[in-house]
Amino acid sequence: MLRRGPRSPLFSKALKSLVLNNEPVRMGQTLCTCSRGSITIDNKKYYFVQKLDEGGFSYVDLVEGAKDGHFYALKRILCHDREGRQEAQTEVEMHQIFNHPNVLSLVAHTFVDRGGKTEAWLLLPYIRKGSLWSVLEKLRDKGSSMPEKQVLQILRGICSGLKTIHEKGYAHRDLKPTNVLLDEDDRPLLMDLGSMNRARIESLGCVLYCMMMLEGPYDMVFQKGDSVALAVQNPVTIPQSCSYSEGLQMLLSSIMVSNPQERPNINWVLDQVQDLQSRSPNTQTNMV
């Protein structure tokens, strides 16, 4: 985990969003006393550093532990109704079920009552490199690509995370490059576990496609205004210009199957990835 750096100049501007009028908020068993620029979860104080990102119904801020000096990502989920509250609760529980190097852990959490609405606050380890999507975007902007060795290493970690999820009888169900974080060593961490349930449907093929082509398989179809629903019925076309090995291209075709029942199971995919890794030339992994 990252150590304390110089205090961010943004700190003084601090968190219009996080200030709760200095009023203590109590919900469940956690007392959350919020003062200017800081929050308290489970009796530990954290300083707001800067905004990191926004999701569909959430805000993610970088905060710093007052005592340990570590950085954390604070994800605040706005729960608009009972269903939203339940989804946030599922996200918390799923983080707690899994203890695996490829599934993001949860440091602490609390539910906060704000103006009659609930916010779920999830304190997560801060993963500095950000999402797989942001890494792919940078490569695309540079006109570069991800070396096969790196694709395989990341894919293997994603498969290991999915394997542990499946072994406990769950599916992630919202797998996409924005929901995979990459640490400094390119270890992928699956996150955004709120959609998980006991149905076994995944879209791993789209993530692999994105790592290889730096865009989603149906992005062009969508941009042209054509029907994505129709496009997903057809086998995926791999561009002629694709420079990845035939083995990796074949793996992509075999996991990009529209009928979920016909998709190979994660153990088979993991075996294929390991096999490709053992065959892959020992090329230098480009750092991105």
Ligand SMILES: Nc1ncnc2c1ncn2[C@@H]1O[C@H](COP(=O)(O)OP(=O)(O)OP(=O)(O)O)[C@@H](O)[C@H]1O
């Ligand atoms: N622990 C973290 N470390 C670093 N960045 C993070 C972390 N958690 C989230 N982020 C950033 O915040 C973004 C949004 O997070 P997340 O996907 O959890 O929110 P969300 O509201 O569930 O998103 P959506 O519903 O749109 O998928 C991520 O894509 C990532 O860029």
